[in-house]
Amino acid sequence: MNHVTIAASEKAFEQLFKAVRDNFTVAKSDSANFGPFSASYAIQLHLAGGSIQLNNDGTIEIKTVDVVFDVLKVQICFDLPGFCIPSFCIIPDPWNGCLVGFPGFCIGGPVCLPLDLSGLVSEINDIKARLNPKYFVDPGRLPTWSDLDAEFAGKPNQWQIYIDPDWVSVDPIDIPASVGNMVENALRNAINNLFPGWLPGWAKDLIWAFLGPLLGVLKGVLGFLDSFEDFLQDLLGNQFDILGFIETAVADYLASKYPIYQFEDPYPILPQDGLLIPVKIPLRNLTATVNTNEMIVLADVG
Amino acid sequence: MHLTFDQHLFSQSGLDSGSLTLLGSIVHSFHEPGEYRGSVHKVGGGQAVFYISVDKNSSAAQVNIDLAALREYAGTGDQHCCDKRADNHFTVNPKGYVVFHVSRGSGGFDVHVRRAVEDQKERVFNSQQLEAGDIFSAVIIRPGLYSVVNQLERAKAELTVTYPEIDKVAYRPPAPERIQVSSKGFEPARVELKPGQGLVFDVKVSARIVIDLIKPDDGPTHDRKTPPRGWSKHALPEIKL
Numbered sequence: 001m002n003h004v005t006i007a008a009s010e011k012a013f014e015q016l017f018k019a020v021r022d023n024f025t026v027a028k029s030d031s032a033n034f035g036p037f038s039a040s041y042a043i044q045l046h047l048a049g050g051s052i053q054l055n056n057d058g059t060i061e062i063k064t065v066d067v068v069f070d071v072l073k074v075q076i077c078f079d080l081p082g083f084c085i086p087s088f089c090i091i092p093d094p095w096n097g098c099l100v101g102f103p104g105f106c107i108g109g110p111v112c113l114p115l116d117l118s119g120l121v122s123e124i125n126d127i128k129a130r131l132n133p134k135y136f137v138d139p140g141r142l143p144t145w146s147d148l149d150a151e152f153a154g155k156p157n158q159w160q161i162y163i164d165p166d167w168v169s170v171d172p173i174d175i176p177a178s179v180g181n182m183v184e185n186a187l188r189n190a191i192n193n194l195f196p197g198w199l200p201g202w203a204k205d206l207i208w209a210f211l212g213p214l215l216g217v218l219k220g221v222l223g224f225l226d227s228f229e230d231f232l233q234d235l236l237g238n239q240f241d242i243l244g245f246i247e248t249a250v251a252d253y254l255a256s257k258y259p260i261y262q263f264e265d266p267y268p269i270l271p272q273d274g275l276l277i278p279v280k281i282p283l284r285n286l287t288a289t290v291n292t293n294e295m296i297v298l299a300d301v302g
Numbered sequence: 303m304h305l306t307f308d309q310h311l312f313s314q315s316g317l318d319s320g321s322l323t324l325l326g327s328i329v330h331s332f333h334e335p336g337e338y339r340g341s342v343h344k345v346g347g348g349q350a351v352f353y354i355s356v357d358k359n360s361s362a363a364q365v366n367i368d369l370a371a372l373r374e375y376a377g378t379g380d381q382h383c384c385d386k387r388a389d390n391h392f393t394v395n396p397k398g399y400v401v402f403h404v405s406r407g408s409g410g411f412d413v414h415v416r417r418a419v420e421d422q423k424e425r426v427f428n429s430q431q432l433e434a435g436d437i438f439s440a441v442i443i444r445p446g447l448y449s450v451v452n453q454l455e456r457a458k459a460e461l462t463v464t465y466p467e468i469d470k471v472a473y474r475p476p477a478p479e480r481i482q483v484s485s486k487g488f489e490p491a492r493v494e495l496k497p498g499q500g501l502v503f504d505v506k507v508s509a510r511i512v513i514d515l516i517k518p519d520d521g522p523t524h525d526r527k528t529p530p531r532g533w534s535k536h537a538l539p540e541i542k543l
Contacts, residue, residue, distance in 0.1 A: 088478045088500040090329055090439045091399065100329050100364050100399045100437075196309075202445055202520055203312045205466050206497050212472025 002298040004283060008261070013295045014052050016260045020163070021047045021065065023258050026249045030240060037078035037222055041240060044071040047250075050124070054290040060163060062127040067170060067246060069120045074232065076183075077112040078221045080191065081211075109194060113186040115232075117179065122243075123171045124250065131288035131295065132164035132255070135265070147266050148277060156266075160259035161288045161297065168247040172237045175229040183228050184214045261288075261297070310408050315444040315515040319503075320430035320453075321345060322369060323409030328402045329437035330415075330427050332356045335396050337418035338426060342369050345410035352390035353418060354400065363398040369411040370404045402429065431508055438503040438511050439478070445497055445519035452483060453510040459488035461513065463495050465521045475499040483509050 008016065024047050031040035050065030089098035138155040150156045191211075195204060211217050215228065224231035237243045266280030286299040310324055317326045332338060338354040350372035354365075372390055394400055402413050415427040431454065432438060442448065442463050450459040459481065466473060478500030482489045485507045495501060503511055 085325070085441055085443070085498055088475075090327075090401075090437055090478075090500075090502050100401060198309065198313075200312060202465065202518075203443075205468065205521060206443060209466035209468050209473035210498075213470060216472060 002285075003301040004267075004297075004299040006297040006299075008295040010052070010054055010293060013054065013260075013290070017050075017052055017062070017163070020254065020258050020260050021050065024250070024253055025070075026246070026253075027071070028242075028245060032240065034239065037076055039074065039076045039235060039240075041075070041236065041242070042071055042073045043069055043242065045069045045246070047124070054292055054295070056291050058130055058289045058291075059166075060127075060129045060131070060290055062129070062163075063125065065124040065127070067122040067124060069118060069122070069173075072117040072120050072173075074115045074117065074236070075112055076115070076222070077110060080109055080111045080194075081217065081221065111187070111190040111194065113183055113190060115179065115182060115186060117175070120173060120175070122173045122246075124168060124246075125171050126167070126169045127163075127165050127250070127254070128167050129163045129165040129254065131260075131290060132162045133286045133288045133297075134160050134162060134256075134259075135286075136160050136262070147280065147282075151264075151268075151278065151280070156264040158262050159265050159283060159286050159299075160262040162256060162259050163254040165251045165254055168251045170243045170246050170250075172233050172243065175233045175236075177227065177229055179232060180215060180228045183218065187214045187218065261295075308406055310406075311443070314408070315442075315446070315518070316448075317440045317442070317511075317513040319432055319438040319509070319511040320412055321409070322402060322404050322411045322413075322429065324404050324406070325441040325443070326404070327439050328413070328429055328432065329399050329439065330402070331397070331399050331435060332394070332415075332426065333396055338415050339418040340367075340413055340415040340427075342372055343412050343414070350390065352392065354415070355391070355393045356396050357393055358396060360393045360395045360398070362394045364401060365392045365394045365398070366401045366403060367392060368405045369402055369413065370407050370409065430510055432505045432510065433508060434506050436505045436509075438505065438509075440501045440503070440511075440513060441498060442495060442501065442513065443497045444515065445521070446515050447517040447519070449514050449516050450481075450488060451512045451514075452488070452507075453512055454508045455483075455485065455487070457483070457487035459491040459493065461493050461495065461501070463497055463499075463519070465519050466497050478502050480504060483507060483511065 025044065027042075027044040029040070029042035031038065046068055048066040048068050051063050053061040053063070055061065087101050089101050091100035092098055136158040138150070138157065141150050141153070141155045141157070145153065147156070218228060219225070222231060264280070266282040268278055268280050270279035272278045281301050283299040284302050286297065288295065288297045290296070308324065314323050314325070317323060319326065319328060322328065332354065335356045335358055338356065340352045340354060342350045342352070350369075352367060352372055392400070404411060413427065413429040414425060416425050442461070445463045445465040448461040448463065450461050451457070475496050475498040479493050479495060480502045481493065481504070483503050483505045493501065503509070
């Protein structure tokens with residue numbers, strides 16, 4: 001029989017989780033070369049919403065938490081194929097196609113397409129976790145201090161209860177179809193900006209004609225078959241492994257960065273009163289679990 | 303960031319087989335095996351020398367000589383002077399072809415070739431006077447109406463390059479057109495080309511082919527056909543309360 005039992009209802013647990021969730025934010029940026037093109041990104045995100053279910057087997061299920069990208073900027077750079085005078089045959093060879101050909105040549109150059117997708121939302125579709133209590137000794141506490149010294153210095157030891165995930169699963173970033181238009185406009189602007197001032201109008205029209213539909217140009221350069229949004233989703237989610245980064249960051253945060261509940265050890269029973277020192281009891285063998293109704297924390301005094 | 307445009311590609315609308323620029327090239331076959339010495343002259347000065355070995359044992363059916371890339375030297379043309387000879391030495395089969403072309407810059411090159419050792423004064427090839435069997439190929443990208451003249455025979459032809467159309471598929475020029483250059487003149491004497499489409503002149507008589515822009519075609523309007531961008535205010539319907 002434990003000496004101390006602390007319980008928090010499911011609704012109270014939800015409120016505690018909201019505080020944990022709302023404190024989460026993470027940022028990252030990276031770049032990589034993928035052969036025909038290079039890409040870079042910068043993200044910053046926070047969490048919102050979600051639902052919690054407490055189970056009798058001691059597990060906690062957290063579902064449909066929004067991953068809100070406050071910043072999601074992507075830049076894709078590549079060499080524009082540009083404008084090509086294609087080679088052609090001058091003297092045909094009846095046996096082998098072409099005996100003498102006009103040496104064709106191309107002109108082109110590097111372009112970068114900045115895409116600002118800030119505001120997009122993904123979702124943590126499932127977190128399965130258990131409660132994990134940890135004993136925390138403030139690193140600022142001196143070894144010679146008594147518990148009372150630590151109390152007066154504001155650096156008491158603590159019991160901290162973390163949500164310790166067994167797994168975290170994040171859905172792919174839902175890139176809207178409109179990003180296809182966005183990237184076409186970005187490419188159009190990039191090409192227009194690259195045209196030198198002296199380039200005559202007929203030459204611009206000829207170059208646009210040679211380039212054809214810009215989405216086709218992107219397909220050729222970036223090597224995707226279907227839609228640009230699918231390409232971008234794969235680039236961010238799989239190639240840069242942003243989903244894996246978010247899953248790891250969330251798991252690490254819940255398991256060790258922000259406890260869902262914490263209290264001092266020794267636990268204060270009576271506060272300091274005049275000359276009387278505070279009354280505190282030390283807690284040992286602390287455990288934390290859940291059932292369908294509540295979170296239960298058990299401990300011994302000693 | 304900048305596109306690597308060669309301005310001359312868009313500023314030089316005419317072509318001259320005797321003064322090669324970016325969009326023209328000449329094909330010549332040296333039928334007799336032996337060593338040949340060529341010199342390249344540029345309008346406004348500058349000279350380069352190159353050597354061609356026409357060798358029965360060579361497997362090269364085509365050798366491209368980029369006149370803009372040949373290393374220039376300011377010497378007297380002494381064939382034995384140059385340690386640069388190796389850079390400008392080409393080999394081709396007697397049944398093969400040499401293509402003189404210009405890959406960059408303003409061009410304006412003419413080419414003269416003679417035997418390297420024997421009969422040094424005998425010109426074997428002169429790009430300013432093409433002969434039967436030579437080929438002049440041209441690419442014209444500037445839309446408009448052109449005159450085509452063989453300055454050595456006073457023959458004339460007319461050439462139209464149509465304005466490019468921005469379509470749902472990327473534009474690719476069709477196969478080149480061919481024109482016979484004979485004592486009867488140009489055949490056909492009227493040709494319509496798409497921009498960037500090749501034009502091949504099969505020379506059967508002494509020729510120097512000059513193509514000049516007579517009337518440029520700047521398109522239906524000067525407005526570019528790229529889709530409009532940006533926000534514009536639209537009048538809202540009036541609401542009666």
